[in-house]
Amino acid sequence: MDDTARRSETSTQAAVQVQDVSMVFDGTPAVDAASFDLAHGRFLTILGPSGSGKTTLLRMIAGFQTPTAGEIFIKGTPVSTTPPHKRSIGMVFQKLALFPHMTAAENVAYPLKMRRFAPADIPGRVKRYLELVQLGPYADRRIHQLSGGQQQRVAIARALVFEPDLLLLDEPLAALDRKLREEMQLEFRRIQQELGVTTINVTHDQREALVVSDEVIVMDDGRIQQMASPTTTYGEPANRFVANFIGVTNFLPGEVIGAESGRARVRVAGHELEGRVAEPLAAGTQVDCALRAEHARILGEAEAVSFSADAVITESIFEGDRTVYSVVAQALGGAQIRVFDTLHAGAGNKGIGDAVRIGWDSRHLMVFPR
Amino acid sequence: MFRAAPFRIAVWSVVVFNIIFLGLPTVVIVLASFTAGDLLTFPPEGFSLRWYERLLGMRDFREALGRSLQVALFCTLFAMPSGTLAALAMVRYRIRFARTLQLYFLLPFTVPLVVSGIGMMYVFGDMRVLGSLWPVGLATCAINLPFMIWSVSSAVNRLDPDLENAAANCGATPLQAFFTVTIPALMPGIITGALLMFILALNEFIVSIFLVDASIVTLPVWMYTSIRNIITPDLAAVSVVYILFAIVSIFALDRWVGLDIFLKSK
Ligand SMILES: Nc1ncnc2c1ncn2[C@@H]1O[C@H](COP(=O)(O)OP(=O)(O)OP(=O)(O)O)[C@@H](O)[C@H]1O
Numbered sequence: 001m002d003d004t005a006r007r008s009e010t011s012t013q014a015a016v017q018v019q020d021v022s023m024v025f026d027g028t029p030a031v032d033a034a035s036f037d038l039a040h041g042r043f044l045t046i047l048g049p050s051g052s053g054k055t056t057l058l059r060m061i062a063g064f065q066t067p068t069a070g071e072i073f074i075k076g077t078p079v080s081t082t083p084p085h086k087r088s089i090g091m092v093f094q095k096l097a098l099f100p101h102m103t104a105a106e107n108v109a110y111p112l113k114m115r116r117f118a119p120a121d122i123p124g125r126v127k128r129y130l131e132l133v134q135l136g137p138y139a140d141r142r143i144h145q146l147s148g149g150q151q152q153r154v155a156i157a158r159a160l161v162f163e164p165d166l167l168l169l170d171e172p173l174a175a176l177d178r179k180l181r182e183e184m185q186l187e188f189r190r191i192q193q194e195l196g197v198t199t200i201n202v203t204h205d206q207r208e209a210l211v212v213s214d215e216v217i218v219m220d221d222g223r224i225q226q227m228a229s230p231t232t233t234y235g236e237p238a239n240r241f242v243a244n245f246i247g248v249t250n251f252l253p254g255e256v257i258g259a260e261s262g263r264a265r266v267r268v269a270g271h272e273l274e275g276r277v278a279e280p281l282a283a284g285t286q287v288d289c290a291l292r293a294e295h296a297r298i299l300g301e302a303e304a305v306s307f308s309a310d311a312v313i314t315e316s317i318f319e320g321d322r323t324v325y326s327v328v329a330q331a332l333g334g335a336q337i338r339v340f341d342t343l344h345a346g347a348g349n350k351g352i353g354d355a356v357r358i359g360w361d362s363r364h365l366m367v368f369p370r
Numbered sequence: 371m372f373r374a375a376p377f378r379i380a381v382w383s384v385v386v387f388n389i390i391f392l393g394l395p396t397v398v399i400v401l402a403s404f405t406a407g408d409l410l411t412f413p414p415e416g417f418s419l420r421w422y423e424r425l426l427g428m429r430d431f432r433e434a435l436g437r438s439l440q441v442a443l444f445c446t447l448f449a450m451p452s453g454t455l456a457a458l459a460m461v462r463y464r465i466r467f468a469r470t471l472q473l474y475f476l477l478p479f480t481v482p483l484v485v486s487g488i489g490m491m492y493v494f495g496d497m498r499v500l501g502s503l504w505p506v507g508l509a510t511c512a513i514n515l516p517f518m519i520w521s522v523s524s525a526v527n528r529l530d531p532d533l534e535n536a537a538a539n540c541g542a543t544p545l546q547a548f549f550t551v552t553i554p555a556l557m558p559g560i561i562t563g564a565l566l567m568f569i570l571a572l573n574e575f576i577v578s579i580f581l582v583d584a585s586i587v588t589l590p591v592w593m594y595t596s597i598r599n600i601i602t603p604d605l606a607a608v609s610v611v612y613i614l615f616a617i618v619s620i621f622a623l624d625r626w627v628g629l630d631i632f633l634k635s636k
């Protein structure tokens with residue numbers, strides 16, 4: 001049959017395959033021809049601003065919404081006609097959606113009962129998973145008797161207890177305070193590695209995406225902008241959107257005047273700068289040169305770098321582990337540039353209004369078409 | 371918060387006024403029912419249980435009470451599924467004509483009950499079922515159903531729509547999800563509505579009077595006919611019986627179903 005042919009063709013590599021999947025609401029695409037493959041046991045985070053289609057994509061994978069185009073494969077099997085209760089997917093919802101009339105243990109036992117696990121095995125399995133999320137002593141508490149963090153753990157246990165092929169997390173940590181959130185991020189990672197379950201996580205917290213994932217997808221306006229490892233996503237953003245969305249990035253508008261393999265020379269306010277390009281750019285292309293705030297530096301007296309310019313400090317924000325300066329460089333057409341300065345470095349006791357020299361190493365400059 | 375003394379005084383005055391206004395008639399009736407005299411008076415003359423004895427000795431009363439309980443039970447059992455499904459359909463599934471339907475369900479309240487009663491009398495009369503109790507229960511259910519629907523609707527509105535998705539995700543079929551997750555999550559609303567329906571049915575008078583005959587008199591109708599003869603303290607005793615039913619049903623629900631747990635869980 002057609003199905004079996006497709007299955008054998010794809011079963012070798014991917015746990016999840018998304019092929020040209022689109023979801024159109026009232027003529028507006030919420031997800032626009034998204035495609036990616038995810039290998040077994042990997043932790044993928046989908047990162048993007050509000051309204052970029054992250055939840056919609058996740059809901060299509062879970063089966064709550066049917067794509068208007070494209071196909072999703074789980075373990076090589078197309079699932080667009082499979083109702084959600086027949087897919088082997090565990091999900092942790094944004095608002096958790098725990099069953100309020102059940103105890104923690106009953107919540108965790110629910111998928112086992114619905115999926116007809118042998119009744120004799122259920123209590124042991126529930127106990128094991130409650131212990132995995134460190135909730136052993138709370139088994140008989142009702143949901144409203146648990147703290148926010150404990151409720152998260154119940155939701156994780158409920159999603160994992162039946163050993164799904166795939167775990168989906170829809171911003172379940174968004175409501176927690178920062179400390180607990182960071183704790184839970186690492187907890188997710190620990191459990192995911194312990195069980196080796198393929199995981200797709202949705203967030204708009206860039207730190208979370210970089211910390212917990214094997215792979216990161218950046219989405220904007222329904223389209224996948226880049227899929228790569230956290231280091232590549234941060235170090236080699238595929239386009240201006242990704243460079244802007246992750247990290248603190250300065251953009252200097254300019255025009256391409258020449259290009260060699262992988263690099264381009266750009267005129268910015270009469271200066272010639274050089275930077276990396278992702279794709280070859282023709283001379284005359286309008287571009288933005290992107291520079292991470294941690295790569296811009298306030299230079300000491302005799303320091304020499306590949307590019308430097310005079311500037312004036314207009315703002316200085318102390319953040320504990322670093323100070324964030326905003327400087328205006330007349331030589332760069334009055335561009336405002338943000339500079340991270342770790343406490344012991346360059347700027348010394350410089351303050352607002354002081355003249356400084358800023359500079360950077362040209363290997364850090366990235367050039368994106370506008 | 372509002373700590374200002376004038377505000378607090380205003381709030382407390384309203385609360386106290388409400389308690390007096392709502393509670394005083396009940397207190398007067400309860401006290402009057404224990405009178406030792408021959409007339410319904412307040413303050414009561416002395417203390418005795420003679421009117422309760424008299425009441426329990428009356429076969430008419432016991433039978434009427436039994437019938438009213440049957441009517442109320444029928445009404446509640448019928449209202450629970452129909453009201454719950456109606457509320458779910460209207461709030462949840464955004465069906466067409468939802469607004470019109472909502473108005474339609476309000477209709478019984480906009481028509482004077484006397485008119486509803488006459489209408490029902492014709493309908494059930496044509497069906498040749500007058501003289502049995504279930505039409506009274508059905509009629510009571512029909513006119514009071516909006517209470518059930520409202521009470522369940524508010525629970526449906528508070529329901530997280532992802533709860534059913536979560537059930538599906540756990541492997542539950544739509545039917546399983548409905549019975550194991552949706553209905554239990556709506557229970558506070560269903561219980562509140564059922565309690566209201568039961569008590570309202572126990573009290574229903576205006577429509578019932580058109581639907582009962584001498585052989586199937588319900589308690590409120592029985593009370594009305596006895597008033598027409600003479601107002602004696604046994605009427606006050608009947609009221610106390612009503613109050614007892616209300617209190618007992620609330621406590622029973624609390625004990626059996628654990629009302630507090632439903633009320634606390636968001
Ligand atoms: N059921 C729906 N009907 C119509 N439009 C919808 C529906 N669900 C989502 N959308 C639209 O699709 C777009 C993407 O929504 P989605 O919920 O996927 O965003 P998101 O990336 O999850 O955002 P957030 O980070 O705020 O949760 C939005 O513009 C939203 O308004």
Ligand SMILES: [Mg+2]
Nearest residue numbers: 054055056171
């Ligand atoms: Mg979302």
